[in-house]
Amino acid sequence: MVSQEEIQAAESRAGGIRSGRAPRRAALPPLVRHLLWALLAFAVVVAVSSVVDPFTNVRVATVGYLLLAAAGLTVLTGLTGQVSLGHGAFLFVGAYTVALLVTHVPSLPFWADLLIAAAVSGVAGVLTGAAAARLHGPYLAGATLALAVGLPAITQRFPDFLGGSNGLGFTVNSMPAGLDVPTTRWQAWVVWATVLLGMVVLANITSGRVGREMRAVRDDEVSAALAGIRVGRTKVLAFLVSAVCGGLAGGLQAFLLGTAAPGSFTPALSLTLLAAVVLGGVGSLWGALWGALALVALQAGAEELAHGLSLRTDVANFLPLAIFGVVLIVVVLVLPQGIHGLLRKIPLRRRKDSHVEG
Amino acid sequence: MLKARIIGLSALLLLSACGGAGETDPGGGGAASGVKNETAGITDTSIVIGTHQPLTGPAASGYASISAGSRAVYSYVNDAGGINGRKIDYRVEDDGYNPTKTVEVVKKLVLQDQVFAVVGGLGTPTHSKVLDFLTAEGVPDVLVSSGALAWDDPAARPMTYGFQVDYTRESKILGKYVKKNLAGKKVGVLYQNDDVGRDAQAGLDQFVKDAVVSRQPYDSANTDVLPQLTALKGAGAEVVVCECVPAFTALAVLTSARLGYKPQFVVNSIGADTRTLSGLLSAFSKQAGAEVSPSALLTGMIGAGYLPGVDTDDPWITLFKEIHQRYIPDVPLTNTLVSGMAQAYTFAQAVKLAGRDLTRSKLLEAMSSGSLSGPGMTPFAFSKDSHAGYTGAFVFTVSPDLTPKVVQEPMVTDRGTGPITAAPTARRTPAEVALVG
Known part of the structure; x- marks a missing residue:
């Protein structure tokens, strides 16, 4: 999963941190730096969302929640080295938590729903992590895949409560009274505000001690244990962090679409997220951004292409999938470190280490 | 510093969403009840309409041909000059019978393609998830391909009209x-x-x-x-x-x-x-x-x-067979295909009834005018107070050659506990409706 090159890169990055941050940036603590980046990013999102049409705003918001989900998976798989094929299960937990809260506890504001969704999926993450921390490689992948296959099926066990395969439908009222912006623009803002806050937290976690411990566990568990790192705890923590991100992403998806249905949380979703992480660049939070962007852009581009070529529906429907597959194969063959790996090689880069991955 | 920021951000979030997420906005009631963008999707020569259909997925095997039937009828109408000079541009989006996908494609149809109306959206689990959205956006949502009672709710869902007889x-x-x-x-x-x-x-x-x-x-x-x-x-x-x-x-x-x-x-x-x-x-x-x-x-x-069977010599079936022969001879002619054709024909009829200066409001007026009558074996319930489609059905048994044999003539009833009575036998023929030509 993790190439030699990647390990070396990670070591050099870790080394860079150990030997102290570059003096010119030492003036700003990481949290402030990350928050400033987030503010800048949010300004960009607001600007973009104000010029594009309402449906593109839906896509902008989609990039947002996919980014958060992929970033969580990056922490788990890229930084801690635990391959998860079941990340979609946490999105499922988050989406259904929000759906049930909106339906049954209508008086709670949406941000509280999201926090509860994050907490519930965090609990699910800790439980999964505790069970999975002893597993390695394909066994771990298999166990997490079972989660992705099995968990959405509980909707069929409790059809009255969870709506069976129809799922639940609802409308989330989140727009403050008096604010007059198009609904989809507002939704894009809410999604991105949440996502960027999540990214700030992730960037801080991964650039600090915990991040170093995660990388140490990924690279060699025995060495990490000898160095005094509690391997099991670190792994469970990685599951917790990634599950919280997944849960938030699922909650945001539910918010955006006004529905939660098991059909959107198939194993294909988990595999797609992992593919996005690989495509963007394993082991870097920036990679999650490129991966999420690629997912949405390829889907949109392929749809346009299919419409433009007036292909038959059965061909047109699978074109996005086929294109994504081809792009993934090419990227893995040509750029094993993903899109972010390519960007890092461009001489115009700002500096040696990216901000977020630390 | 961190604490101050977190508190500040929480306060911001709190302010930005002070209402409960599941509560409907009391002030927004007026905005949710009417038609918006009266002439969206219309030019002097075209009408863009959209639908969501299960072209892939679990329901596709039975239902994928419905939109093929509808498209054939629209082609027939367009080749005859369209309705009041406007040709119908029919956009079919595949939702795979997956409600989440339905929400996505319907948003695309409304926000990006700016369709005039959503016509014949298929499926109860799927379509129920876009009712709020279509109502809020003020988009006519007519002839839903499902017999759920939910489509017949004129007060809360003024945009939505059923089609087939309800379950x-x-x-x-x-x-x-x-x-x-x-x-x-x-x-x-x-x-x-x-x-x-x-x-x-x-x-x-x-x-x-x-x-x-x-x-x-x-x-x-x-x-x-x-x-x-x-x-x-x-x-x-x-x-x-x-x-x-x-x-x-x-x-x-x-x-x-x-x-x-x-x-x-x-x-x-x-x-x-x-x-x-x-x-x-x-x-x-x-x-x-x-x-x-x-x-x-x-x-x-x-x-x-509730529709004439493909094995009968009903005048509607004669017309649909002609259209089928001309536009989609490769698609098997089934009652499912006929239902797509009947639906498209009914929509075209409503557009014609709405008149030359077409608007969304006029389409809805035409829908509830009570003047629509079409291929079905029973009348529509459409009126100001009811958005239900066909009001009854006939009963048949299957003969060994797989043709249905009618064993009980069409009956009509209401959705409550009202009596079941014989349906009126007089139906308008395609020639009397005179949609084109």
Whole structure:
């Protein structure tokens, strides 16, 4: 999963941190730096969302929640080295938590729903992590895949409560009274505000001690244990962090679409997220951004292409999938470190280490 | 510093969303009740309309041909010059019968393609998830391809109109038929675990509640119905009322044959198209590596219908056969295909009725004017107070050559507990409607 090159890169990055941050940036603590980046990013999102049409705003918001989900998976798989094929299960937990809260506890504001969704999926993450921390490689992948296959099926066990395969439908009222912006623009803002806050937290976690411990566990568990790192705890923590991100992403998806249905949380979703992480660049939070962007852009581009070529529906429907597959194969063959790996090689880069991955 | 920021951000979030997430905005009531963007999707020469259909996924095997039928009728209308000079640009989006995907594609149709109306969106689980959105956006949402009662709610859903006979009405008619003609038999119910099953049982139970020995739900994502059929067999049900989509009618018939269980199947209109069923039976058994005779399995099955059957010489069928021959001769001509054609014809009729200066409001006025009458065997319920579609159904049994034989002429009723009466026999013919030419 993790190439030699990647390990070396990670070591050099870790080394860079150990030997102290570059003096010119030492003036700003990481949290402030990350928050400033987030503010800048949010300004960009607001600007973009104000010029594009309402449906593109839906896509902008989609990039947002996919980014958060992929970033969580990056922490788990890229930084801690635990391959998860079941990340979609946490999105499922988050989406259904929000759906049930909106339906049954209508008086709670949406941000509280999201926090509860994050907490519930965090609990699910800790439980999964505790069970999975002893597993390695394909066994771990298999166990997490079972989660992705099995968990959405509980909707069929409790059809009255969870709506069976129809799922639940609802409308989330989140727009403050008096604010007059198009609904989809507002939704894009809410999604991105949440996502960027999540990214700030992730960037801080991964650039600090915990991040170093995660990388140490990924690279060699025995060495990490000898160095005094509690391997099991670190792994469970990685599951917790990634599950919280997944849960938030699922909650945001539910918010955006006004529905939660098991059909959107198939194993294909988990595999797609992992593919996005690989495509963007394993082991870097920036990679999650490129991966999420690629997912949405390829889907949109392929749809346009299919419409433009007036292909038959059965061909047109699978074109996005086929294109994504081809792009993934090419990227893995040509750029094993993903899109972010390519960007890092461009001489115009700002500096040696990216901000977020630390 | 960190704390201050977190508190600041929380306060910001708090301010930005002070209302409960599940509460409807009391001030926004006016905005949610009316048509918006009156002339969206219209030019002097075209009308853009959209629909969501299961072209892939679990329901595709029965329903993918519906939009093909609709498209053929729109082509026929367009080739004859369109409606008031406007050609109909029909955009079909595949949702795979997955509600999340439905939300995405309907948003795309409304926000990006800016359709004038959503026409014939298919499926109860799917379409129910876009009602709020279409109502809020003020987009006409007409002739929904599903018999759920939810579409008939003029006060809360002024944009939405049904099309086919609703599950309660047709189940009342089927229930009364079973009570009279299969008296004293034990009845089992196999139902789709959503509005289909709920609404249908509300009608059925008015007549056969005491005879029911077992009720078995199925979930449209799980194609194994062996447990349900085993339970129905175990309960000794001699009649199985199947409130199912075509794929699950076929699965139920096949599974009962496997169990050596031969109940009298009674199937509601959405799942009783014999030609579609016959194709599905052959396809499913081929997948399982077996050969079955659809005729042997389907003969004697009781079903309901609300459109003229493709095997009749009804003037509407003559027209639809012509259109089929001309535009889509490769697609098998089934009652399902005819339902797509009937729906498109009805929509074109409403557009014509709305007049030359077409707006969304005028379309809705035309829908509720009571002047629409079309291919169906019973009148529409459309009025200011009702957005329900066809008001009744006929009952048929399947002959050995797989053609339906009408055993009870069309009856009409309401969605409540009202009486079931004979439908008016006079229907307008295509020549009288004179849509084109």
